[in-house]
Amino acid sequence: MCQHAGCPPHxxxxxxxxxxxxxxxxxxxxxxxxxxxxxxxxxxxxxxxRASMNQFAFAGLGTGTKQRTVYDxxxxxxxxxxxxxxxxxxxxxxxxxxxxxxxxxxxYDFYLEVMKRNSVDDKGMRLDSTVxxxxxxxxxxxxGQQMVYGDGDGEIFDRFTKCLDVIGHxxxxxxxxxxxxxxxxxxxxxxxxxxSDVFGSLIKQYAAGDTAxxxxxxxxxxxxxxxxxTNRTALxxxxxxxxxxxxxxxxxxxxxATMKDYYSGxxxxxxxxxxxxxPNHAFYLAATALxxxxxxxxxxxxxxxxxxxxxxxxxxxxxxxxTRDVARKYGDAATKAVDDAWTAVGL
Amino acid sequence: xxxxxxxxxxxxxxxxRQGGMAFPLRRPKISVEVxxxxxxxxxxxxxxxxxxxxxxxxxxxxxxGHPDALETQLTVAWPDHSTTVHFRDGDGHPAPLDELAxxxxxxxx
Numbered sequence: 001m002c003q004h005a006g007c008p009p010h011x012x013x014x015x016x017x018x019x020x021x022x023x024x025x026x027x028x029x030x031x032x033x034x035x036x037x038x039x040x041x042x043x044x045x046x047x048x049x050r051a052s053m054n055q056f057a058f059a060g061l062g063t064g065t066k067q068r069t070v071y072d073x074x075x076x077x078x079x080x081x082x083x084x085x086x087x088x089x090x091x092x093x094x095x096x097x098x099x100x101x102x103x104x105x106x107x108y109d110f111y112l113e114v115m116k117r118n119s120v121d122d123k124g125m126r127l128d129s130t131v132x133x134x135x136x137x138x139x140x141x142x143x144g145q146q147m148v149y150g151d152g153d154g155e156i157f158d159r160f161t162k163c164l165d166v167i168g169h170x171x172x173x174x175x176x177x178x179x180x181x182x183x184x185x186x187x188x189x190x191x192x193x194x195x196s197d198v199f200g201s202l203i204k205q206y207a208a209g210d211t212a213x214x215x216x217x218x219x220x221x222x223x224x225x226x227x228x229x230t231n232r233t234a235l236x237x238x239x240x241x242x243x244x245x246x247x248x249x250x251x252x253x254x255x256x257a258t259m260k261d262y263y264s265g266x267x268x269x270x271x272x273x274x275x276x277x278x279p280n281h282a283f284y285l286a287a288t289a290l291x292x293x294x295x296x297x298x299x300x301x302x303x304x305x306x307x308x309x310x311x312x313x314x315x316x317x318x319x320x321x322x323t324r325d326v327a328r329k330y331g332d333a334a335t336k337a338v339d340d341a342w343t344a345v346g347l
Numbered sequence: 348x349x350x351x352x353x354x355x356x357x358x359x360x361x362x363x364r365q366g367g368m369a370f371p372l373r374r375p376k377i378s379v380e381v382x383x384x385x386x387x388x389x390x391x392x393x394x395x396x397x398x399x400x401x402x403x404x405x406x407x408x409x410x411x412g413h414p415d416a417l418e419t420q421l422t423v424a425w426p427d428h429s430t431t432v433h434f435r436d437g438d439g440h441p442a443p444l445d446e447l448a449x450x451x452x453x454x455x456x
Contacts, residue, residue: 078442135452135453136449136452138364138367138369138374138417139415139417140367140368141367141413141414141436141437144437148436156374160368166368170368176414184413184414193414220369223369235368235372249375250374267371268366268370272370273368273370
């Protein structure tokens with residue numbers, strides 16, 4: 001174990017970042033690349049050097065066009081697993097592979113066509129997904145390089161590739177990583193979660209052609225396996241935070257809609273999935289006040305705030321100020337809609 | 348060699364997962380009483396516990412984890428003491444911890 005002052009257990013910072021970057025990008029041994037990348041991740045998080053992680057680690061992966069790969073972890077924990085599908089190959093028999101591939105493509109298309117962004121890094125980074133991760137794995141996550149999806153347990157959760165907005169949510173964590181870099185704790189973490197929910201919902205609305213009035217504003221609808229006598233509608237609701245589920249086994253959706261019910265405890269990285277209900281609801285209020293299709297005005301306002309105004313430790317008040325400021329470019333109606341929305345949630 | 352040197356088998360294994368994309372949705376804690384297992388399961392579990400080597404692991408891994416990472420709390424209780432380890436997706440924890448947690452979760456289904 002490293003004994004250098006300042007190094008956390010199992011992580012040694014004796015190798016300078018530029019050397020580690022070279023190893024992570026160019027080493028022929030995959031284990032060595034993985035170890036170097038892992039060390040850089042720790043360095044970036046612990047020393048505030050997020051740029052080291054964001055700007056180089058995927059050098060060589062940028063393609064400039066839509067490039068998707070899907071891997072199969074075969075219920076193990078090693079990433080990325082066995083390559084089972086590359087860009088341009090047709091659907092196969094595996095539903096999870098087909099969904100991961102198709103929905104990553106729809107997410108890419110949304111960002112390119114609506115936000116003029118070329119993949120999560122805006123440099124055409126290849127979108128890698130791993131399905132069938134672990135066993136009875138009830139989750140999906142972005143690991144800094146790729147998406148990872150479990151199959152669910154078949155009792156509470158269905159497979160995590162099932163919902164376009166869930167895949168959009170995970171890929172938007174990648175967008176945030178390459179832009180504002182919002183630290184995954186407390187209010188900055190809740191903003192990180194909220195932007196993933198907002199754009200996950202917008203990606204679904206764009207694919208369906210919904211308007212703000214007709215959209216369901218749910219995240220993960222259908223992911224929870226229905227059970228008689230319970231409410232297992234979705235994971236979250238931007239329209240009505242706190243109403244997505246209510247079940248004796250799962251508990252009740254605790255998301256607040258306004259600052260009045262702000263959660264200040266330590267769970268969930270100080271409430272990143274709880275307090276995200278507040279900025280989520282602000283976006284919903286702004287988008288529905290504006291009317292039409294939410295990705296046309298409200299979406300770009302939030303996108304510009306995320307990609308050009310917010311930073312590592314930005315808080316709710318910073319997001320409110322940034323979106324209020326950006327909204328002025330879109331005229332009086334947008335200015336009023338965004339201002340009213342944040343005021344309504346207590347910011 | 349005296350049988351006193353053979354490590355005592357655990358009596359209880361508990362696994363609880365929380366967090367992840369679906370947080371704060373509650374997930375049940377799964378407990379397995381070793382005494383209730385048949386001989387083959389008990390042997391399999393013992394191998395997994397030895398491979399996980401909880402005594403050599405930090406109580407919690409230092410990495411902050413990734414967005415939407417799932418957190419696992421794994422406790423192994425022996426007759427005279429217990430050890431608990433917390434780990435998250437992508438924090439660098441050893442694979443045998445996942446294998447032990449997976450066995451416990453699967454066993455209860």
